[in-house]
Amino acid sequence: MEKATRFTLRVKITVVIxxxxxxxxxxxxxxxxxxxxxxxxxxxxxxxxAASLNLILxxxxxxxxxxxxxxxxxxxxxxxxxxxGVDNGPLQIFLAVAASGIFALITGAICLRTKGVYxxxxxxxxxQMVFFGFVSVEEYGGDDGLVIDTRSNFGSFINIEDNINLYxxxxxxxxxxxxLIHKITKxxxxxxIEGSRSNEQRMRSxxxxxxxxxxxxxxxxxxxxxxxxxxxxNFTNFISPEMMDWAxxxxxxxxxxxxxxxxxxxxxxxxAAFVILEEWLSSLTLYWHFIFGALLIMVxxxxxxxxxxxxxxxxxxxQ
Amino acid sequence: MDWVLFVTQILNxxxxxxxxxxxxxxxxxxxxxxxxxxxxHGSLYMIGAYFCGTFTDITDSFFYGIILxxxxxxxxxxxxxxxxxxxxxxxxxxxxxxxTFGLILCFDALVHFAWGPEGMAIPLPAILDGQIExxxxxxxxxxxxxxxxxxxxxxxxxxxxxTRTRSGMLIRAGAxxxxxxxxxxxxxKTLFTLVFxxxxxxxxxxxxxxxxxxxxxxxxxxxIIIVAFVVIIIGGIGSVKGAFIAAILVGFIDTMxxxxxxxxxxxxxxxxxxxxxxxALSAMLxxxxxxxxxxxxxxxxxxxxxx
Numbered sequence: 001m002e003k004a005t006r007f008t009l010r011v012k013i014t015v016v017i018x019x020x021x022x023x024x025x026x027x028x029x030x031x032x033x034x035x036x037x038x039x040x041x042x043x044x045x046x047x048x049x050a051a052s053l054n055l056i057l058x059x060x061x062x063x064x065x066x067x068x069x070x071x072x073x074x075x076x077x078x079x080x081x082x083x084x085g086v087d088n089g090p091l092q093i094f095l096a097v098a099a100s101g102i103f104a105l106i107t108g109a110i111c112l113r114t115k116g117v118y119x120x121x122x123x124x125x126x127x128q129m130v131f132f133g134f135v136s137v138e139e140y141g142g143d144d145g146l147v148i149d150t151r152s153n154f155g156s157f158i159n160i161e162d163n164i165n166l167y168x169x170x171x172x173x174x175x176x177x178x179x180l181i182h183k184i185t186k187x188x189x190x191x192x193i194e195g196s197r198s199n200e201q202r203m204r205s206x207x208x209x210x211x212x213x214x215x216x217x218x219x220x221x222x223x224x225x226x227x228x229x230x231x232x233x234n235f236t237n238f239i240s241p242e243m244m245d246w247a248x249x250x251x252x253x254x255x256x257x258x259x260x261x262x263x264x265x266x267x268x269x270x271x272a273a274f275v276i277l278e279e280w281l282s283s284l285t286l287y288w289h290f291i292f293g294a295l296l297i298m299v300x301x302x303x304x305x306x307x308x309x310x311x312x313x314x315x316x317x318x319q
Numbered sequence: 320m321d322w323v324l325f326v327t328q329i330l331n332x333x334x335x336x337x338x339x340x341x342x343x344x345x346x347x348x349x350x351x352x353x354x355x356x357x358x359x360h361g362s363l364y365m366i367g368a369y370f371c372g373t374f375t376d377i378t379d380s381f382f383y384g385i386i387l388x389x390x391x392x393x394x395x396x397x398x399x400x401x402x403x404x405x406x407x408x409x410x411x412x413x414x415x416x417x418x419t420f421g422l423i424l425c426f427d428a429l430v431h432f433a434w435g436p437e438g439m440a441i442p443l444p445a446i447l448d449g450q451i452e453x454x455x456x457x458x459x460x461x462x463x464x465x466x467x468x469x470x471x472x473x474x475x476x477x478x479x480x481x482t483r484t485r486s487g488m489l490i491r492a493g494a495x496x497x498x499x500x501x502x503x504x505x506x507x508k509t510l511f512t513l514v515f516x517x518x519x520x521x522x523x524x525x526x527x528x529x530x531x532x533x534x535x536x537x538x539x540x541x542x543i544i545i546v547a548f549v550v551i552i553i554g555g556i557g558s559v560k561g562a563f564i565a566a567i568l569v570g571f572i573d574t575m576x577x578x579x580x581x582x583x584x585x586x587x588x589x590x591x592x593x594x595x596x597x598x599a600l601s602a603m604l605x606x607x608x609x610x611x612x613x614x615x616x617x618x619x620x621x622x623x624x625x626x
Binding site: 057065107110116117118120121122124125128129132133136137138139250253254257286287288290292293294295297300301 | 358406412417418420432551595598599601602606609610614617
């Protein structure tokens with residue numbers, strides 16, 4: 001009984017969210033309000049990134065404080081080819097996913113040899129390395145960033161130069177990524193990952209090479225986030241190393257925790273809450289970072305389940 | 320090779336190294352004893368610089384500015400420890416990271432509110448503003464020399480405190496077994512607070528010493544704190560000796576990489592590709608160093624015993 005009510009509330013909310021997302025462009029088209037479309041685009045891209053982070057952080061217990069690196073790598077994989085006049089969409093996406101995967105494989109192989117605080121700090125340091133790497137490459141704008149003149153070209157399949165098309169492209173990407181992550185977490189592979197979070201020693205003694213499983217999981221998360229980065233590059237038409245500033249990685253973790261680590265939609269809630277809060281607070285006061293920071297501390301001290309936990313709580317209470 | 324430049328860069332590397340040590344020693348002590356990850360350590364570095372600027376303005380003397388700013392930063396550290404950090408010790412590392420990330424945002428906003436968005440230049444007194452000829456033909460700014468001597472002196476004092484005094488003994492005991500020293504009747508809570516305050520004071524001092532060169536600015540701590548992390552990872556988290564050696568190593572390698580890597584690469588590559596590769600590579604050098612060391616020693620160079 002208890003489980004059933006929680007399930008329905010969850011499903012109801014999910015359906016409502018995706019219906020709203022699906023019809024939003026019609027509303028913004030009628031009211032001629034492109035601002036909300038942009039806001040939701042950003043929200044959905046960050047939701048993909050946060051969901052990929054949740055795969056390693058929530059399910060795998062790997063606290064990566066450098067996940068924004070993949071957003072940057074993905075975006076640069078759109079920007080750098082575009083800089084040379086190559087706007088082939090599938091190629092750019094492939095580059096973004098492949099480059100992120102390779103970076104995740106190399107850094108993950110080193111990071112995953114360590115544990116706990118070392119892991120947090122090393123992931124952070126590697127991202128900072130990429131950050132400084134791009135800052136010092138003058139050819140691609142360095143510190144100032146790089147303007148992307150043309151969005152990815154998918155030929156006759158879809159023309160994302162049009163904002164509405166881009167919106168649906170991102171929405172469908174979000175759904176596919178969430179579905180993919182759902183499948184991964186429910187698979188045997190996902191269970192091994194989950195198991196090595198709660199008791200790695202036991203998993204190893206059963207005979208699983210947890211290092212290899214975790215590394216693969218780390219690479220998958222990197223690839224998905226790299227894809228989100230490619231979308232982000234297309235959406236903003238501008239890339240700068242600031243996208244992978246370590247504050248950006250911190251914000252991604254915040255989204256995951258704010259939404260709640262346990263569930264599939266948690267990161268989506270988290271990203272939504274983050275983007276809306278940011279927009280709202282920054283319109284209120286110049287010093288909105290203070291409120292933001294204080295909120296973060298409050299969440300850690302008093303609301304560990306995040307938004308998803310609150311939904312579960314309400315679902316349980318209603319029965 | 321240009322020897323004058325070489326010696327100057329060695330000194331610059333040493334200067335960066337001792338600054339990193341001031342930051343890293345606090346970080347590594349706080350982690351070693353309390354098992355606490357403090358991302359906001361860089362904010363104390365920033366607060367120290369701003370305090371120093373304000374006190375220098377009021378007293379009209381850089382020395383008084385520093386003398387007043389050190390305890391002030393320590394007090395800020397102690398207050399933060401008592402209000403927020405203390406509640407976090409029992410939680411996991413993810414919570415530490417998130418809460419202290421929140422603290423950074425708060426500190427940055429507070430500094431923005433109190434001192435405005437622009438940086439704050441801190442004038443040096445005339446005695447320190449000149450240069451000294453340390454070797455024939457080699458002149459070096461007096462103030463940078465002072466930073467090096469202060470940093471090295473503090474390193475020695477810290478070493479003596481930790482190895483020779485009773486509080487140092489408690490710190491070492493706390494680092495190897497917290498529960499045990501609690502059971503022996505030591506007031507760990509106060510010990511934690513004091514160590515946190517001392518760490519804050521050292522981070523603040525580092526900020527005070529760099530600010531006349533770079534000026535105090537919002538977010539100044541956020542970049543250097545990652546380098547300080549690299550330092551304590553290389554040194555072995557929890558080890559002050561490791562932090563010292565790694566800080567000097569990182570300081571040297573970073574400075575040398577930035578000045579000589581292009582010359583070195585030109586021996587291997589064409590001049591043009593060396594010009595493009597050198598800046599990117601030298602910016603990444605310390606991270607590559609960290610990765611290499613971790614491949615062979617996942618716990619860093621001097622992992623503390625007993626955990």
